[in-house]
Amino acid sequence: xxxxxxxxxxxxxxxxxxxxxxxxxxxxxxxxxxxxxxxxxxxxxxxxxxxxxxxxxxxxxxxxx
Amino acid sequence: xxxxxxxxxxxxxxxxxxxxxxxxxxxxxxxxxxxxxxxxxxxxxxxxxxxxxxxxxxxxxxxxxxxxxxxxxxxxxxxxxxxxxxxxxxxxxxxxxxxxxxxxxxxxxxxxxxxxxxxxxxxxxxxxxxxxxxxxxxxxxxxxxxxxxxxxxxxxxxxxxxxxxxxxxxxxxxxxxxxxxxxxxxxxxxxxxxxxxxxxxxxxxxxxxxxxxxxxxxxxxxxxxxxxxxxxxxxxxxxxxxxxxxxxxxxxxxxxxxxxxxxxxxxxxxxxxxxxxxxxxxxxxxxxxxxxxxxxxxxxxxxxxxxxxxxxxxxxxxxxxxxxxxxxxxxxxxxxxxxxxxxxxxxxxxxxxxxxxxxxxxxxxxxxxxxxxxxxxxxxxxxxxxxxxxxxxxxxxxxxxxxxxxxxxxxxxxxxxxxxxxxxxxxxxxxxxxxxxxxxxxxxxxxxxxxxxxxxxxxxxxxxxxxxxxxxxxxxxxxxxxxxxxxxxxxxxxxxxxxxxxxxxxxxxxxxxxxxxxxxxxxxxxxxxxxxxxxxxxxxxxxxxxxxxxxxxxxxxxxxxxxxxxxxxxxxxxxxxxxxxxxxxxxxxxxxxxxxxxxxxxxxxxxxxxxxxxxxxxxxxxxxxxxxxxxxxxxxxxxxxxxxxxxxxxxxxxxxxxxxxxxxxxxxxxxxxxxxxxxxxxxxxxxxxxxxxxxxxxxxxxxxxxxxxxxxxxxxxxxxxxxxxxxxxxxxxxxxxxxxxxxxxxxxxxxxx
Numbered sequence: 034x035x036x037x038x039x040x041x042x043x044x045x046x047x048x049x050x051x052x053x054x055x056x057x058x059x060x061x062x063x064x065x066x067x068x069x070x071x072x073x074x075x076x077x078x079x080x081x082x083x084x085x086x087x088x089x090x091x092x093x094x095x096x097x098x
Numbered sequence: 099x100x101x102x103x104x105x106x107x108x109x110x111x112x113x114x115x116x117x118x119x120x121x122x123x124x125x126x127x128x129x130x131x132x133x134x135x136x137x138x139x140x141x142x143x144x145x146x147x148x149x150x151x152x153x154x155x156x157x158x159x160x161x162x163x164x165x166x167x168x169x170x171x172x173x174x175x176x177x178x179x180x181x182x183x184x185x186x187x188x189x190x191x192x193x194x195x196x197x198x199x200x201x202x203x204x205x206x207x208x209x210x211x212x213x214x215x216x217x218x219x220x221x222x223x224x225x226x227x228x229x230x231x232x233x234x235x236x237x238x239x240x241x242x243x244x245x246x247x248x249x250x251x252x253x254x255x256x257x258x259x260x261x262x263x264x265x266x267x268x269x270x271x272x273x274x275x276x277x278x279x280x281x282x283x284x285x286x287x288x289x290x291x292x293x294x295x296x297x298x299x300x301x302x303x304x305x306x307x308x309x310x311x312x313x314x315x316x317x318x319x320x321x322x323x324x325x326x327x328x329x330x331x332x333x334x335x336x337x338x339x340x341x342x343x344x345x346x347x348x349x350x351x352x353x354x355x356x357x358x359x360x361x362x363x364x365x366x367x368x369x370x371x372x373x374x375x376x377x378x379x380x381x382x383x384x385x386x387x388x389x390x391x392x393x394x395x396x397x398x399x400x401x402x403x404x405x406x407x408x409x410x411x412x413x414x415x416x417x418x419x420x421x422x423x424x425x426x427x428x429x430x431x432x433x434x435x436x437x438x439x440x441x442x443x444x445x446x447x448x449x450x451x452x453x454x455x456x457x458x459x460x461x462x463x464x465x466x467x468x469x470x471x472x473x474x475x476x477x478x479x480x481x482x483x484x485x486x487x488x489x490x491x492x493x494x495x496x497x498x499x500x501x502x503x504x505x506x507x508x509x510x511x512x513x514x515x516x517x518x519x520x521x522x523x524x525x526x527x528x529x530x531x532x533x534x535x536x537x538x539x540x541x542x543x544x545x546x547x548x549x550x551x552x553x554x555x556x557x558x559x560x561x562x563x564x565x566x567x568x569x570x571x572x573x574x575x576x577x578x579x580x581x582x583x584x585x586x587x588x589x590x591x592x593x594x595x596x597x598x599x600x601x602x603x604x605x606x607x608x609x610x611x612x613x614x615x616x617x618x619x620x621x622x623x624x625x626x627x628x629x630x631x632x633x634x635x636x637x638x639x640x641x642x643x644x645x646x647x648x649x650x651x652x653x654x655x656x657x658x659x660x661x662x663x664x665x666x667x668x669x670x671x672x673x674x675x676x677x678x679x680x681x682x683x684x685x686x687x688x689x690x691x692x693x694x695x696x697x698x699x700x701x702x703x704x705x706x707x708x709x710x711x712x713x714x715x716x717x718x719x720x721x722x723x724x725x726x727x728x729x730x731x732x733x734x735x736x737x738x739x740x741x742x743x744x745x746x747x748x749x750x751x752x753x754x755x756x757x758x759x760x761x762x763x764x765x766x767x768x769x770x771x772x773x774x775x776x777x778x779x780x781x782x783x784x785x786x787x788x789x790x791x792x793x794x795x796x797x798x799x800x801x802x803x804x805x806x807x808x809x810x811x812x813x814x815x816x817x818x819x820x821x822x823x824x825x826x827x828x829x830x831x832x833x834x835x836x837x838x839x840x841x842x843x844x845x846x847x848x849x850x851x
Contacts, residue, residue, distance in 0.1 A: 040323040050508035073755040
């Protein structure tokens with residue numbers, strides 16, 4: 034039950050640069066994950082729009098990218 | 099022992115026997131019993147004691163605190179016990195009479211002749227201010243009077259607590275104002291009482307007086323905390339709470355003191371100015387700053403006192419932070435004064451370490467203000483000089499003092515991050531320079547433990563700097579191409595850095611490698627053999643969970659860079675990730691990114707993920723059930739639950755997309771009912787955030803796209819493909835709408851097939 038430390042940050046920025054580096058890396062990773070997902074979906078959507086009728090199973094899928 | 103047993107109801111007679119000891123006559127037994135009750139309240143959660151026990155403890159503690167208690171040690175033990183018991187007395191604080199009584203006893207104890215009792219009583223007041231803010235209105239006039247007297251007349255430990263009371267009230271009001279965006283309605287949970295606004299005319303002069311009570315050389319002492327520091331910090335919080343209203347109350351003090359012969363007056367005036375720069379509107383501050391800027395620049399160069407120069411450089415940094423940048427309309431930095439500012443800051447970096455550190459900090463925010471400047475930055479003509487000056491600072495003999503070296507590298511990072519195309523060649527020249535610095539730290543041998551600590555710190559800073567450079571140069575094709583000539587050497591250095599056992603350095607090197615993998619792409623495969631042991635080591639780092647979390651993110655980077663070339667390493671990676679998920683030691687914040695990482699791996703290796711399905715899917719399934727029905731007890735829990743849901747959904751998306759067009763798609767069929775049920779339950783509970791909504795509706799699309807007509811009936815039976823999808827299609831959030839468009843297309847295809 035010692036007196037608790039009441040020091041507050043003094044003349045220091047709210048977020049350290051190290052914290053910023055972590056956050057920027059995380060943002061980049063999230064963005065790239067979402068880009069990969071969207072790429073996969075766009076590819077699928079293009080195939081769908083180019084192939085309104087289901088293709089016979091023997092015919093290979095068209096690779097667009 | 100009670101801390102372990104009482105929550106399990108295993109020592110029911112304890113509280114009763116302690117209470118009966120308190121009623122004994124011997125003071126030392128009373129004191130020891132109160133201390134034990136205090137420790138008990140500190141250790142056990144509030145729900146571990148029933149209200150009857152709480153009432154009895156409170157009665158005994160408050161009696162022990164009252165002025166009628168003749169023994170000082172008993173009174174102190176009781177006051178400290180109350181501090182710990184405050185979290186238990188919600189019900190008593192809701193009762194007006196009981197609350198009045200507790201508050202009266204606490205306020206009386208702040209006037210005790212014993213310093214330690216006064217200090218402990220103020221600690222209780224500080225704690226009450228954050229726990230029971232909404233109940234304080236009727237006590238505020240009295241509290242103002244006693245705190246003002248303590249700040250002006252009492253000894254420092256008590257005066258500091260009295261200031262802390264007002265800082266804590268500011269924290270509460272800032273939070274409330276943030277939560278409701280300044281708009282209060284009758285149904286707002288906690289109304290703002292505007293205590294600070296009401297106290298302002300008396301509070302501000304009281305705080306300004308404290309600014310004149312600086313200690314000599316406080317800027318060189320990392321552990322310093324005194325009245326002037328606490329007062330200025332509180333003034334800054336007051337400015338954030340009330341905004342423009344503080345400016346006319348502080349300006350006369352600044353004008354009166356800023357040019358006085360006594361350094362204390364000049365420093366106090368400057369500190370007051372710096373403290374109020376966050377909160378008031380830029381419109382209100384810009385005219386004042388425009389007048390003050392030249393004065394500040396001259397003071398930074400010419401003031402004979404280091405303390406004044408330190409605070410002046412800090413104030414300049416605050417000016418650049420809050421009144422400069424593309425989002426600030428009334429910016430105070432023009433192309434004309436920019437050169438003068440830079441000249442002064444670069445000169446100031448040669449000053450004593452604490453002043454030079456603040457000058458670096460000011461340059462950090464000056465550069466940050468030009469982050470979105472486009473192709474031509476006003477800093478570009480001085481880029482070479484800035485880099486040179488910062489590198490020179492890092493080589494100073496005294497760069498270890500006052501965080502100077504760290505500040506210089508961090509500023510270098512921000513200057514690089516905010517640089518434009520026109521200075522890209524100079525950033526490129528920096529690559530071999532920083533690599534050479536890192537190389538030098540690795541060559542040093544037979545170091546003492548102090549030297550090794552310093553070496554680790556420098557290595558962390560250099561890896562951080564390389565990470566920023568890699569990201570900058572890797573972001574455009576032309577610079578990336580040139581930059582990649584250094585990749586082999588750089589990777590070699592990073593691997594050597596891993597040999598030094600230090601968590602921060604590992605984290606920094608790992609982040610840099612993630613950025614490098616993204617820039618290198620499939621060619622990163624050649625480094626994998628050498629890098630893999632360290633990757634696995636990072637994934638095993640339970641103690642320093644930040645390192646583990648960063649490493650999990652890097653696995654994602656590797657998946658996107660290497661695609662199916664990551665396959666040979668997946669058994670090891672998946673084993674470790676599954677272990678991390680099953681571990682009770684692992685910090686919970688690492689679990690959502692691990693789920694997302696499953697998605698990254700599945701997307702990279704496609705149907706080869708088959709062998710992990712039997713392990714990953716049950717884990718996802720049980721986490722999904724837990725997260726769908728998580729009782730959202732507080733804001734943190736709600737946020738965590740949403741992160742967990744997002745991770746699980748990203749895993750499902752990656753797995754479905756990975757298996758797309760594979761002959762093994764049918765393997766996923768048995769998991770589809772549960773996944774659709776998870777989506778339905780998320781929709782029904784309606785407490786997910788926009789990110790989860792976007793990911794969830796995307797999973798519906800991915801499931802339909804991959805399983806096609808085989809899952810048609812299942813999809814049709816779900817709520818997700820109807821109401822949930824409709825709601826997302828009409829969302830204002832374009833990301834949700836985009837995912838929903840995809841889901842609609844895939845669902846309609848699955849249903850029509």
